[in-house]
Structures are given as C-alpha cells and as structure tokens.
Amino acid sequence: MxxxxxxxxxxxxxxxxxxxxxxxxxxxxxxxxxxxxxxxxxxxxxxxxxxxxxxxxxxxxxxxxxxxxxxxxxxxxxxxxSDGGESSSSKGTVVLGTVEGDMHDIGKNLVSLMLEGAGFKVVDIGIDQSPKSFVEAVEKEKPQIVGMSALLTTTAPKIGETVEALKEAGVRDSVKIMAGGAVIDQAFVDENGVDAYGPSATAAMDIAQQFVNEVKQNAS
Ligand code: B12
Known part of the structure; x- marks a missing residue:
C-alpha cells in the first residue's frame, strides 16, 4: 500500500x-x-x-x-x-558522470548511491561533462572504473568520443568503462569500445564488483 x-x-x-x-x-x-x-x-x-x-x-x-x-x-x-559499514574502506574508485549535452541525472545519481552502498568511492563529476572533463577526472582521481550515463540519442555518441579521448590521453587501459541510460544497449557499448553495459543501478554495482575482481585476478 x-x-x-x-x-x-x-x-x-x-x-x-x-x-x-x-x-x-x-x-x-x-x-x-x-x-x-x-x-x-x-x-x-x-x-x-x-x-x-x-x-x-x-x-x-x-x-x-x-x-x-x-x-x-x-x-x-x-x-x-547496508553493506556493513564497509563504505569508508573503499573497494575502488569510480569516476561517474553524465556525458556532454545531457542534463539527465536521476539514473546517474541512483548508480552513484548504489555504488557507494556497495563500498566504492564515487567521484561524481556531474551532468554535461565533456570527454576532456572525464580525462581530467581520470588523471586526477586515478580510478579503476569510469561510468558514463547518456539518456538522449543525440548525446550517446559522446560516450564513444570519451573513450577515444581517454585513449588519446594514454589512460584508457588504466580503467574499466561501463555505460548506461535509456538509449544505451549492449550493441552500442560493443561498438563504442566500452567494457560493459549496465541496464540498472543494481547491474552497475555487479559490474563494478566484477571489474575489481578481474583487476585483482590480473594482479595476482
Ligand atoms: C526525467 C526526464 C527528464 C528531466 C531530467 C531531470 C533530471 N534531473 O534528470 C528533464 C525534464 C529535465 C528532461 C529533459 C529532456 N528530455 Co528527458 N526524460 C526524462 C525521463 C522521463 C525519465 C528519465 C529518468 O530519470 N528515469 C529514471 C532513471 C532511474 O532511469 P535511467 O535514467 O534510465 O537510469 C537507470 C538505467 O538507465 C541505468 N543507468 C543510467 N545511467 C547509468 C550509468 C551507468 C554507468 C550504468 C552502469 C547504468 C546507468 O541505471 C539507472 C538506475 O536504474 C525519460 C524517459 C525514459 N524512459 O527514460 C525522458 C527522456 C530521456 N528525455 C527525452 C528528451 C527528448 C528530453 C529533452 C530533449 C526534452 C526537450 N524537448 O527539451 C530534454 C533534454 C535535456 C538535456 N539536454 O538533457 C527522451 C529522449 C529520447 C531520445 N531517444 O533521445 C526520453 C527518453 C523521453 C521520450 N521518450 O521522449 N528529461
């Protein structure tokens, strides 16, 4: 009720x-x-x-x-x-933002909330963030994961542009990238060099966890 x-x-x-x-x-x-x-x-x-x-x-x-x-x-x-207070000893850092030209932030904020709940440190760079801003945030924060949100057909291509900008800056391989939002799907992320598609905030949490497990496995 x-x-x-x-x-x-x-x-x-x-x-x-x-x-x-x-x-x-x-x-x-x-x-x-x-x-x-x-x-x-x-x-x-x-x-x-x-x-x-x-x-x-x-x-x-x-x-x-x-x-x-x-x-x-x-x-x-x-x-x-609800994660037993693990949030202060971070599992890893996620730089999260909505891509350039896009003002939608409800989904991104939910993703941020769930990731924090799962013990990740989230650096939320906000809405309308250019590829350059993502690069600068990655250089500054040195995250393990980058998350991008796009809700418009017109702004979705910014995801691919951001991946390219990360490559040009030489930091693409230092991070795992996930993306989501109303107009994003698996085929889109496959075509745009993104590592994973998250249809929901819960999925974002699972993907982030999987990413850090992979990083740990590769390191050992
Ligand atoms: C709320 C809303 C707005 C609000 C935004 C308020 C805000 N602070 O965010 C306002 C009114 C401002 C708005 C404006 C516009 N909007 Co709007 N908006 C919506 C609406 C109704 C809901 C979006 C939402 O918040 N959903 C709830 C959240 C929880 O869901 P979500 O965002 O999808 O996020 C979940 C998942 O996608 C995923 N996820 C999201 N991000 C990420 C990131 C990662 C890394 C991962 C893993 C997962 C993930 O997890 C989230 C939680 O479960 C959608 C309709 C829809 N079906 O999506 C239209 C919609 C997105 N808007 C649309 C349009 C057209 C516009 C405008 C252009 C309208 C206009 N003529 O001005 C403007 C554009 C403004 C701009 N430049 O961004 C269209 C887009 C169509 C398209 N294909 O491009 C939609 C689809 C509506 C429609 N069917 O026509 N909008």
Whole structure:
C-alpha cells in the first residue's frame, strides 16, 4: 500500500508528502531497496511513459525528479550502511558522470548511491561533462572504473568520443568503462569500445564488483 502511495507521490510531484511515506515505509520494515524499486522507480516508469505520450510536460517531470531526489536523500544513509559499514574502506574508485549535452541525472545519481552502498568511492563529476572533463577526472582521481550515463540519442555518441579521448590521453587501459541510460544497449557499448553495459543501478554495482575482481585476478 505504502509503495503504491510513493509511486503516486512521484507521479504527482508531492515532495512534502513523500518524506512521511518513505519514513513510514522504513518503519513498517520495507527495505530501502524495495522502496526504491517498487515505489520510486515504479512511479518514474509511469512518468517516463506519460512524458513520451505528451501527457506530462517538463515542469511536471522536474517535480517528479525532485520527489525522487527527496526519497533518495532519506534512503541514502540506509543503503550506504547496508553493506556493513564497509563504505569508508573503499573497494575502488569510480569516476561517474553524465556525458556532454545531457542534463539527465536521476539514473546517474541512483548508480552513484548504489555504488557507494556497495563500498566504492564515487567521484561524481556531474551532468554535461565533456570527454576532456572525464580525462581530467581520470588523471586526477586515478580510478579503476569510469561510468558514463547518456539518456538522449543525440548525446550517446559522446560516450564513444570519451573513450577515444581517454585513449588519446594514454589512460584508457588504466580503467574499466561501463555505460548506461535509456538509449544505451549492449550493441552500442560493443561498438563504442566500452567494457560493459549496465541496464540498472543494481547491474552497475555487479559490474563494478566484477571489474575489481578481474583487476585483482590480473594482479595476482
Ligand atoms: C526525467 C526526464 C527528464 C528531466 C531530467 C531531470 C533530471 N534531473 O534528470 C528533464 C525534464 C529535465 C528532461 C529533459 C529532456 N528530455 Co528527458 N526524460 C526524462 C525521463 C522521463 C525519465 C528519465 C529518468 O530519470 N528515469 C529514471 C532513471 C532511474 O532511469 P535511467 O535514467 O534510465 O537510469 C537507470 C538505467 O538507465 C541505468 N543507468 C543510467 N545511467 C547509468 C550509468 C551507468 C554507468 C550504468 C552502469 C547504468 C546507468 O541505471 C539507472 C538506475 O536504474 C525519460 C524517459 C525514459 N524512459 O527514460 C525522458 C527522456 C530521456 N528525455 C527525452 C528528451 C527528448 C528530453 C529533452 C530533449 C526534452 C526537450 N524537448 O527539451 C530534454 C533534454 C535535456 C538535456 N539536454 O538533457 C527522451 C529522449 C529520447 C531520445 N531517444 O533521445 C526520453 C527518453 C523521453 C521520450 N521518450 O521522449 N528529461
């Protein structure tokens, strides 16, 4: 029942109401993951459909995004500590960003949240990040993993351009690269020199874990 209410709050843009609902859900013993998947994301799915069909417009979608961020703020500490507090001793570093020209950040923020929850240090460089910015972040942070998010057909090619820029800077082989977002699929990442496609934040977590295992295996 509360999950349905949360979905509805996302659809209706009820930022104030959702705080109480999320806290009530936690008190009822619903896991943060379930609140996220069956409450918030279920609502965002409806928002996506309505936006596509012109039943919802940008200001309303932005309100839904605010509701989503509100719930994420409440769930963040729970999700991060659900790994037994391992988050401070990082499993590895991930540089994460949304590619140039693209302002969508809800999915990226979720990926960031889940990775932190799994014990990774996440350096979130934000939205609208050029290939050059990714290169600079990799040079500065020396991550094991780079994650790119793209939600638009027009911005997806920036993923390939970023891979090329990393190659030109001589740092491509020092990282594993994953990508995701509404317009990305396995075929796209295969064609663009990306190591893995993540359809969800949970998948991002599994991929990152697999990447660090591979790095460890290669080192031993
Ligand atoms: C919310 C939204 C917006 C909001 C963004 C708010 C924000 N702060 O992010 C606003 C209103 C600003 C917006 C604007 C626009 N949008 Co918009 N938007 C959406 C919408 C409805 C939902 C996206 C979302 O947040 N989904 C929820 C999250 C949780 O899902 P997600 O992003 O897919 O992320 C998950 C996975 O993909 C994956 N993932 C994501 N990133 C990564 C990264 C890695 C490394 C990994 C492993 C995994 C991963 O894990 C995430 C969590 O599970 C989608 C519809 C859709 N079906 O996606 C359209 C959509 C993406 N938008 C679209 C369009 C066209 C636009 C605009 C051009 C509209 C306009 N005319 O102005 C502008 C572009 C602005 C810009 N330059 O970026 C189109 C894109 C079509 C296309 N093929 O290019 C879509 C698909 C809607 C549609 N069907 O028409 N949008």
């Amino acid at each position: 509360i999950l349905k209410k949360i979905s509805q709050a996302v659809i209706e843009g009820d930022v104030e109401g959702v705080k109480e609902m999320a806290n009530q859900g936690l008190e009822e013993g619903i896991t943060p993951q379930q609140l996220l998947d069956d409450g918030v994301l279920a609502g965002m799915e409806v928002v996506g459909e309505r936006f596509k069909n012109f039943d919802m417009y940008i200001p309303e979608v932005l309100k839904s995004a605010r509701v989503m961020h509100t719930v994420m703020d409440i769930l963040r500490p729970k999700l991060v500590s």
